[in-house]
Amino acid sequence: MNKIFFNRFRAALVACIIAVAATAAAATEELHLYIWSEYIDPQILKNFEAKYHCKVISDLYESNEEMIGKLQAGGISQYDIVIPSDFVVPSMIKLGLLKPLDHGAIPNLKNLKPEYTKSAYDYGNKYTIPYQWGTVGLMYNKKLTPDFIPSWSVIFKHTDKHRPYVLIDSEREMIGTALKYLGKSMNTKDKTDLKAAADLLIAAKKDKNFLGFEGGVGGKAKVAGGSAAYALVYNGDAYRAMAEDKNLGFVNPKEGSVRWIDNMAVPAKAPNAALAYKFISYILDAQVGARLSNFNHFATPNAASMKFIDKSDLNNPAVYPTAATMKTLETVLDLGKDNRLYSELWKIIKTR
Numbered sequence: 001m002n003k004i005f006f007n008r009f010r011a012a013l014v015a016c017i018i019a020v021a022a023t024a025a026a027a028t029e030e031l032h033l034y035i036w037s038e039y040i041d042p043q044i045l046k047n048f049e050a051k052y053h054c055k056v057i058s059d060l061y062e063s064n065e066e067m068i069g070k071l072q073a074g075g076i077s078q079y080d081i082v083i084p085s086d087f088v089v090p091s092m093i094k095l096g097l098l099k100p101l102d103h104g105a106i107p108n109l110k111n112l113k114p115e116y117t118k119s120a121y122d123y124g125n126k127y128t129i130p131y132q133w134g135t136v137g138l139m140y141n142k143k144l145t146p147d148f149i150p151s152w153s154v155i156f157k158h159t160d161k162h163r164p165y166v167l168i169d170s171e172r173e174m175i176g177t178a179l180k181y182l183g184k185s186m187n188t189k190d191k192t193d194l195k196a197a198a199d200l201l202i203a204a205k206k207d208k209n210f211l212g213f214e215g216g217v218g219g220k221a222k223v224a225g226g227s228a229a230y231a232l233v234y235n236g237d238a239y240r241a242m243a244e245d246k247n248l249g250f251v252n253p254k255e256g257s258v259r260w261i262d263n264m265a266v267p268a269k270a271p272n273a274a275l276a277y278k279f280i281s282y283i284l285d286a287q288v289g290a291r292l293s294n295f296n297h298f299a300t301p302n303a304a305s306m307k308f309i310d311k312s313d314l315n316n317p318a319v320y321p322t323a324a325t326m327k328t329l330e331t332v333l334d335l336g337k338d339n340r341l342y343s344e345l346w347k348i349i350k351t352r
Contacts, residue, residue, distance in 0.1 A: 029054040031275045034070070034079040036262070037062060037217050038237065039132075041295035048282055054275060062215030063170055064088045071097050077269035080276040086261040087172055089121045089128055090334035098127045099266040105277035108284035111304035119261070121334060128263035129280050130301035132236075132293065135321060135329060136173050136258040139220060139238040142247045144229035150251040152181040154230055156200055158207050166222050167204065168232035169213035171346040172332045173258050174201065177232060180256040180330070187333045189341060198345050202352045213350070224248060234260075236298035239318050243297075250318045256328035261301070 029052070033045075037060040045056045061067045064085050071082065076097055084092055092098050103109055109129065116130040138155070140148055144163065148154070155165055156178065168174050176186030178197040188194065204210060211228055219231030224241045238250035264283065266276045282288055290308030293300040297319050300309065313319045321329065335341070 029272065029275060031056045031081065031272060031279055032079045033058045033279075034067060034075065034082045035060060036083060037215070038240075039083065039296060041291055044283075044288060044291060044295075047288075048279060051282070052275065052278055062217065065171060068092065068095075068097070071267060076267045077271065079267050080270040080272045081279055082265050082267060083131055083262050084128070084265055085332075086119065086121045086263065087332035087334050089263060089265070090336075091339065092265070093122075093127055096268055099268045099270060099273060100126055101129070101266065101280075102277060105274070106281045106284070108281040108304075111284050111286060111289070111302050113301055113303045116261070116301040122263070128265045129284070131262045131264050131283065132296065132298035133259065133261040133301055134235045134298040134319075135252050136168065136170075136177065136216075136232060136260065137235055137238065137250055137252040137318075138230055139223050139233045139241070139248065139250045140230050141223050141226060141228070142249055144226070148249070150253050152177065152253045152255050155232075156181050156204055158203070158209075162209065163229040164209045164211050164222075164227065165204075166211050166214050166219040166228050166231035167201070168219060169215055172342055173260070174213075174232070175342055175345060175349075176258055176330070176332055181253075183255070186258065186330050187335065189335065189338050191341070194341060194345055198349055201349045205349065205352070234298075235318050236296045239297035239316070242318070252321060252325050252329065254328070256330060259326075259329035259331050261331075 031054055033056055035058060049056055061070065067082060067084065068088060106129065109125070112130065117125055122128045138152070142148070154163065175197050178200045179186045179188060179193060182193065182196055182200065184193045211222060214222065214231070216234040216237045219228070219233045220237045220241050222228035223231045224245060235250060238248070242248045242250060264280050266273050270276055283292060284302060286302065286304035287308055289300050289302035289305035293305065294310050294313065297313060299320055300306065317325060
């Protein structure tokens with residue numbers, strides 16, 4: 001009788017140990033997220049961890065070039081989610097950096113606005129799911145710019161006034177901005193247009209008021225801190241700073257600028273693709289998607305989230321541009337083999 005009891009006790013104990021071990025393993029499941037800085041509400045990550053009994057480990061980057069370089073250097077098998085901008089997606093697909101998505105594992109995909117399922121860079125969302133969209137514009141410090149005008153000329157038309165400025169450290173967006181100022185398409189392949197844009201940026205770089213190239217967050221910090229009068233930044237970054245300081249402003253200059261779409265994607269050798277799909281679907285939840293946009297003040301591609309977006313954001317042209325402004329914005333396109341024209345130009349600009 002004692003032996004039977006002992007065997008049953010031992011079996012129960014083994015079963016208990018196995019169950020505890022399984023629970024511990026589930027609790028330590030990890031999602032490795034590679035994302036732009038200041039781009040997600042930390043509470044969203046905490047809520048996701050609680051829902052799926054996992055740990056989110058985040059690394060940050062400040063440019064698409066930095067992110068792609070990291071993936072090519074081995075990050076392809078280290079991260080489960082990355083957030084590339086629209087225009088680099090085709091190149092990432094060709095380089096074999098991204099995994100085709102299993103739409104069946106992303107039930108909230110149905111919440112996307114129809115226009116975001118038919119993009120030129122990834123038609124049908126085969127590799128990417130839109131995360132947020134916005135613009136590149138001009139952030140300015142009102143105390144340092146009493147005669148401010150909403151034009152890129154404050155950067156590119158040099159005067160004797162001491163108005164320090166920061167340029168954005170993003171190849172296509174920075175060259176594209178110079179092209180828009182010149183009245184050209186930011187996707188031009190015309191070498192004369194490209195040379196003119198390069199000359200403009202080299203001159204801006206050599207000007208005594210130039211403070212350097214920064215990611216959008218770095219430029220924002222310099223304007224907010226008063227060391228720069230102007231900076232090219234992403235609209236949501238500027239909005240958050242403006243909420244804390246009434247002396248800061250943001251515009252999409254009259255000559256036009258960049259409209260971008262950032263996306264969620266799974267690296268080709270992601271260690272935990274199953275959890276990555278859960279994360280993508282979680283972000284596409286109506287209320288989670290709204291919480292994301294209400295935190296970072298970028299526009300949402302999620303139709304189901306719109307009714308939960310703060311009215312102050314919906315009515316703010318810095319977040320949701322007016323119809324007139326939208327007509328001046330241009331999306332950066334992948335140019336295939338002609339991408340090298342911009343890459344070579346960028347190297348010249350950065351080294352001159």
